[in-house]
Structure formats: structure tokens, C-alpha cells
Amino acid sequence: MVTPLQKPPKKNPQVRTRVPTLPSHYRSRSALFMAATAAEGRFMLQVCAEPDCGFVQYPARDACSSCLSDRLVWQDVSSRGKLIATSTVRTSTNTYFRERTPWRLGTVHLEIGPSVMCHLHSEVAVGDEVQLINRLDKSGQSVLLALPLEKAPLQEDDMQLRELTCDPKFRRILITDARNPNAYALAKNLLEAGVSAVFVGEAESWRPYPDRAKLESLQGVELVSLDVTDTSSVQELAGEFGGKVDILINNARFVRPGGIQGRGDVSFAMDEMQVNYFGMMRLAQAFAPAMAGRSADGVNSAVAWVNVLSVYSLVSNPGFGSFSASNAAAHSLSQCLRAEMVSSGVRVVNVYCGPTEDEWHQPLPPPKVPASTLARELVKALQAGLEDVYVGDIAKDIRRKFMESPKVLEKEMTSLEAL
Amino acid sequence: MEALKEKLVNPVELLSSALLSGDVEVVDLTHTLDPDFPVIVLPPEFGQCARFRMEEISAYDHRGPAWKWNTFTCSEHTGTHFDAPIHWISGRDLPNNTVDSIPPEHFVGSVVVIDCSEGSAQDDDFELSPEIIVAWEAEHGRIPAESWVFMRTDWSKRRGAAYLNMRDDGPHSPGPTPEAIRFLIEERSIRGFGTETVGTDAGQGAHYTPPYPAHFYLHGAGKYGLQCMCNLDQLPATGAMILCAPLKIKNGTGSPLRVLALVPKGGR
Numbered sequence: 001m002v003t004p005l006q007k008p009p010k011k012n013p014q015v016r017t018r019v020p021t022l023p024s025h026y027r028s029r030s031a032l033f034m035a036a037t038a039a040e041g042r043f044m045l046q047v048c049a050e051p052d053c054g055f056v057q058y059p060a061r062d063a064c065s066s067c068l069s070d071r072l073v074w075q076d077v078s079s080r081g082k083l084i085a086t087s088t089v090r091t092s093t094n095t096y097f098r099e100r101t102p103w104r105l106g107t108v109h110l111e112i113g114p115s116v117m118c119h120l121h122s123e124v125a126v127g128d129e130v131q132l133i134n135r136l137d138k139s140g141q142s143v144l145l146a147l148p149l150e151k152a153p154l155q156e157d158d159m160q161l162r163e164l165t166c167d168p169k170f171r172r173i174l175i176t177d178a179r180n181p182n183a184y185a186l187a188k189n190l191l192e193a194g195v196s197a198v199f200v201g202e203a204e205s206w207r208p209y210p211d212r213a214k215l216e217s218l219q220g221v222e223l224v225s226l227d228v229t230d231t232s233s234v235q236e237l238a239g240e241f242g243g244k245v246d247i248l249i250n251n252a253r254f255v256r257p258g259g260i261q262g263r264g265d266v267s268f269a270m271d272e273m274q275v276n277y278f279g280m281m282r283l284a285q286a287f288a289p290a291m292a293g294r295s296a297d298g299v300n301s302a303v304a305w306v307n308v309l310s311v312y313s314l315v316s317n318p319g320f321g322s323f324s325a326s327n328a329a330a331h332s333l334s335q336c337l338r339a340e341m342v343s344s345g346v347r348v349v350n351v352y353c354g355p356t357e358d359e360w361h362q363p364l365p366p367p368k369v370p371a372s373t374l375a376r377e378l379v380k381a382l383q384a385g386l387e388d389v390y391v392g393d394i395a396k397d398i399r400r401k402f403m404e405s406p407k408v409l410e411k412e413m414t415s416l417e418a419l
Numbered sequence: 420m421e422a423l424k425e426k427l428v429n430p431v432e433l434l435s436s437a438l439l440s441g442d443v444e445v446v447d448l449t450h451t452l453d454p455d456f457p458v459i460v461l462p463p464e465f466g467q468c469a470r471f472r473m474e475e476i477s478a479y480d481h482r483g484p485a486w487k488w489n490t491f492t493c494s495e496h497t498g499t500h501f502d503a504p505i506h507w508i509s510g511r512d513l514p515n516n517t518v519d520s521i522p523p524e525h526f527v528g529s530v531v532v533i534d535c536s537e538g539s540a541q542d543d544d545f546e547l548s549p550e551i552i553v554a555w556e557a558e559h560g561r562i563p564a565e566s567w568v569f570m571r572t573d574w575s576k577r578r579g580a581a582y583l584n585m586r587d588d589g590p591h592s593p594g595p596t597p598e599a600i601r602f603l604i605e606e607r608s609i610r611g612f613g614t615e616t617v618g619t620d621a622g623q624g625a626h627y628t629p630p631y632p633a634h635f636y637l638h639g640a641g642k643y644g645l646q647c648m649c650n651l652d653q654l655p656a657t658g659a660m661i662l663c664a665p666l667k668i669k670n671g672t673g674s675p676l677r678v679l680a681l682v683p684k685g686g687r
Contacts, residue, residue: 206457206579208586230454231474256464267466359463 002122005157007170007196008299020296020345021095025139030060033074034142038134039387043079045114046072058114079132081110083146086126096138099296103160108132108146118144119160123152135164135385138295138345140338156383165385166304166347169194171246176228176283178202180251181358182308184211184218185375191220193379196300199241201226201252203233228252228279238286243294247382248287249306252279255360259321272326280307280330284337292344304347304382307334308374311352311395314402315409318419347387351378352399354392367393434681441684448648448661448678449499450575456647457582458497459617460590469494471675495673501665502619502634502644506672509639516641518671525643526664528610530567530680531559532654535593539572543584544623545593549602559656564608567645567661570595575615575649583617594621597632604640612637613645613678645678654680 027035030046037044046057048064048071055066056077063070086106092098104120108130116132124130130146137143145164147155156167173190175183178200187198200215202223215221224241227233228250254275256268263269284305291302312320313327331350338348355361357368369392381389390399401409412418437443450456458468471493477483495518496502503518504510515521533555538545547570552562562568572593574582584591593616595603603609612619612633619633629635637644645663659682665674 204455204457206455206582207460208580225455227454229470230472232454265466271467 002152002154002157003159004154005162005170005299011297017294018099018296018298020138020292020343021099022139022343022345023096023137023141023143024094025141027141028060030062031142034060034134035136035140037074038136038142040389041133041135041384041386042076043132043134044074045077045112047075047077049073056110056113058110058116077112078110079134080149081108081116081130081132081146083107083120083124083126083128083130084109084115086120100159100163106146108144116144118146119164121145121147121152121155121161122158123148123155133164136347136387137164140342140347166247166349166382167193167385168247168379168382170196171300171303172197172199172244173247173249174199174201174224174241174245174287176201176226176248176250176279177252178212178215178223179204179209180253181211182251182356182371182374184214185371186249186251186378187215187218187221189372189375189379191218193383195220195247197222197244199224199245201228201237203227203229228282229274231282234282234286238290242287242290245287245291246294246300246302247304247306248283248291249308249378250280250283251308252276253308254326255310255320255323257320257323257360259318263322269322269326272323273329276323276326277329277333280333280337284333284340288337288341288346291346292341295345302344302346304349305337305341306349306351306378306382308351308353308378309334311354311390311392311398313352314398315406315413318414347385349381349387349389351381351389351391352395354394354396354398369395438681444682444684446650446653446659446680446682448650448654448680449676450647450649452491452493452498452675456498457617458494460583460585468496471497493675495668495671495675498675499647499649499678500645500673500675501663502638502646502673503665503671504638504641504643505670506644507631507634507638509635510641513638513641516638517669518665518674519667519669521643523664525610527662528565528567528660529563529657530569530613530654530659530661531562531657532569532571532651532659534571534656536571536573536652539574539593543591543593544621545572546621547593547595547599549596549598552599552602555656562603562607562609565610566607567611567613567663568603568607568609569613569645569648569651569654570615571651571654572615573652575647575651584622588623589625590617590622592616592622594619594624595633597627597629597636600633600636604636604642609642611643611645613648615648615651616646618646619644644673648678650680654682658683 048055048069050067050069053067055064083106089103090101097103106120107115108118109115124146129149132144132146168190173195175186190198198221200223226237252275254271294302309331310327312324313331316324334350341348353369355364355368357370361368374391377391390396452471454471473489473491476488478487504513504516510516620631624631659680662679665676668674
């Protein structure tokens, strides 16, 4: 039985906030491919491409352990297997595990061949058919965990699983831009996921916007003053609420259609950089230190920083060329933030979104991403513990082509035919 | 005061001593440049008025150990600000139509204040009409040529969303009718027109003919605008003067500025 997660009591002001510790982060470069696939929640292993071999490898390596060929290809493979042995760690010299004992480990014999060492969900026992998930741990590296085949009641509350996810349940959320048309859907989906509070940053309360009344009507939502283009406003909110933000969702976005020559000035481009790039930097300077310090703070520890980016951060969409450039800058900055947050265990999640269903994409043909879809996928990604999320058919298509060849994708996006 | 008048003949020295003695008081008509102060809002596909923003350069720290200073950015038309004739298409070809080329003596002058606060309290779209101006003159005398005319509405006391008062059909705030502005320019040869609202025009000014008549007629005639002012309730109807020099920006269409009024003691 999973021990149900309890809503955390108010913090005891006399107890020191626990300093984050991390599991081992040492991996070979080959094993980083496991981390890259874990970022998207995929289960991939190396398969030998020699026609008469096809041996599945684990752990990651440079040559086939059966035929010594170096033609090893990462492939999505079945994650099912049988739990053949378990062990419970009751003490450890590693501080991270020492603080979390007892910790269950096991050996799973995968139906595709290899036997692997993995972490265990509390609902699996020796002899069970299980499925493995590949996820990032607090040090940002890939680990495997065995789940029951059938979802157990309160499965997500399992302590070892929750260490790998960013489940919003019982956590406090800051959504940075109430004016974004997706703010209401985000707040609503998060509340349905059991968060304990949603703070929504509102810029320029002196001018109305359509969703204000809807946002205010949600029980558990609190509007707070925040303008990501105003350093003093960001600092003030961080001073007041920085220690209560467990998940920060940066949905602030400035978007205008157009590339370089269509506009003839840099005004909108500056606004795009101010919101999409400098806004993220201001938020990170103000909020990230407090979050990093609270990443081991119990049930409602600080756990994730989510950037809602455009998928055109990966390749320019010339019709929105300036916006794409600001998102490329933001994407690069989010990678820097990942590096700066890695020692805290706070995960930086990038949500790559296709064209959104809003006024600025109005003349574009579908498919476009409705706010409800973005919100649903974002919350699912937090619950699943993902690091990179692609939302919408266009984003998924761009992702596939980007992974295949960034240059071919660039050619496709910038060809005469595309224009 | 009598002794001073006997001793000094220089009127500037007279003014200086009146300021020192408190016989002339200084009233600040300026809002603080605050990042959250409302600016005019245009349809989002148009370029927008940049908000006031400030970034620290250093504050006695590793970025500069003994000094504190900031970089600020804003539009020429952010906060309490001055409109030069080049701001509007009607004034674009006039001589001396930019803040750096306007004769500096135009920045110092007398001001009359038409109190529309009562009407504005009752009607968000209160209009300053020629009739109101004529009635005001019956009480206070004819508006002198080359005067500034300020429309007092007490709008500066509004906070938050009540200031722009934006609704689905646009902002609602008081302002002059096209006829009133033409009267002030053509019949009274004023120097400029000033308001407490976000612009010299009414919130619904786009729906007059011509649209934005205060901007169109004032700047077309080489006159100036002052807006987003406060403390107009501390000015007398007549007898005060203002100092309103904008920043000397090359080819500038306007500028945030400090508007100061000199008011005779007890003259409020």
C-alpha cells in the first residue's frame, strides 16, 4: 500500500530548512543518451544494428557486448519485465539516500533481454510483472524505476516515485502572467491536480483584461502584483513570496507577427526580449536562489521551474522571426538556468509549444494549441517528471525534424517554398 | 516687502525674495515617475508607449563600490509630460516644432485654471465646451493671450484602473470638445493646454471630428500640451505661472518633465 501523502503542516520556524543533497551524478557520456531520453520520459536502449546480432544493451556502452560492433542504435523498446529480486537499503554513506532510507532497489529481467538494477515503487514485489520508467533524478541523471503494470491507488504519492517527479499535489505555484490567455486554464488544471495554492502574477492592474473575473472566481487562486519587465516588481514579489513558490511557471510572453524587414524598427523586438528573455532572467535572479534553497523542504519542497517556450526557439519561423529569436535567446538562457539549478535538484522544465490559439496567431491555419491543451500537457509533464515537453502537432513535428537534422529543418523553414 | 521694492528694481530679484519670504509658493504639478503609472493604451498592433523602467547600475557594491546610480527608460510621453507640435501629424511641418527647437521663453508663462472637477465627478466623459469657457471668463476675466489653460478635473486623484477608466469601447475620461479647443486657439491665442488625464484629449476623443481634436488643433497651430499633471486643485483660477521645460532631446516630440507652478501666497 502506498502511504497517502499528507498535506504538509505549517512550517516550524525553529527548524532549519534541510539543505539539498543529491544522488550520485557520475555517468559515462554514452549514458547521457539515457538522460536525454529520460528528459522526454521515453524508454530507449541501445540495440546492435548488426543484422545477425540485434542484441539489446544495458547499461549504455560504446560497443555491443555480444558481437563488439560499434553500430549501436538508440531505440524505443519495451519497458516490461519481471521483478526477480529486491533489496532494501537501510543505511548509506551517500547523504541523499541516508536521509531517505529505507530505500528499495531491485533487479528486473526485461522481456527484451537485459536484467537491470532499478529503484522500486512500493507497490511492486518479487515475482511481479512490472514496467520500468526512465526518469531524471535530483542530480539530473537517468535512473530506472519499476512500477506496477496496473496503476495503483495513489501511485503518485509513493516517496521514491515522487523524488523523480515534480507532482504539483500539495505544492504552491506561481504563474507569472495573468494576462496570458492560458493563465486561467493553467490555474484550473493545477487546482484540479491538488495544488495547495496558485499565485498568479498580474501586471498593470490599471488596465483590464478579459480573464480577470474568471481567474478571481477560482478558489485557491490569488492575484499578486508582478510585471516581468519591471525589476523592482519582480524583486518585491520574490521578497514577499519567494519562499512559498514550489513550482514557478513562466508563461509571460510578448508576441507579434513579423520578421526583420516587415517592421522597420526594433520596438516590438525590444518588447519581446524584455518579456521573453530579460523577464526570465529577472525572475531567475529573484526567485531561483530561494527555490534552490528549498528543494529538500519536505512534501512541498521547491521542485520545478517551467518555461513556456515556443517550439520556434529551436528554428526560426520567419513569419514570427523576431519572436522566434527572442525565444531562441530564452531557450539558451533556460539551459544556463538548468546548469545553475542542477546542484539544487530543482528541475528546469522547457515546454516547447506550437502556434497557440490566440489573437496573434488568428490568421494561421490549424493545428493550433488551445490553452486547455497546453495546460493539460504541462501539468501531466510535471506529474510524470519530464524535463522537455512538446505540445501540439506542429511542436512534435518540429522536434522530430530537429532531432533528425537541424540544418535540413532550417532549409525547410526558410526555403522559397515555405515562404 | 515695501522696503525691498524701494531697494531693488530688478524684478527677478523681487521674485527671488518673494520665494524666500514665502509670498510666492511653489506647487509641484508632477506625478512621480513610477513603473506602475498608467500610460496611454493603443490598439496592440500599434507601437506602444514605453513604461517607466529602472535598472540599477550599481549600489555601493561589486558593480561600483562607492556610488549608486540607475539606468531608466521610458517614452517621451510617459508620466507627467510635454507634447511638442511635431507629436501630431498636423504639426509635423511647423518651424520650431520639436522640444529642442522651441524658444525657451515658451516654457515659462502664466496659467489659468478652469475648474471642471464637479462636472467630471458626475460624468466620466465630461466635456469642456466654449460655453463653459465663456462662463468662466464672466467670472474671472478674459483668458490672456499666450497663457496656458489647464482643465482641472481632479482626475489625478484617481488610482489604478479608475484612471484610464478603460472599457470595452475604450477609455472614458474628461476632455475638451473640438469647438472648445478651436475657441482657445483662434479666439484667445493660448500657448498651450494642460490636463490631469493621460492625454490632452478626452478618453473618447477618437470619436470627435477631427479625432483627437486637442492634439490635432493645438499642435497644428504650434501650441503645446501638458498632461498627467496633479495638484491642479492647488492653483488659483488666475494669477499663477508655470515652469515647464522639457528635456532638450534632439528632434524630440515631447518629454517627461517637472511642471512647477508659482502661486502667490493665499492665492489658491
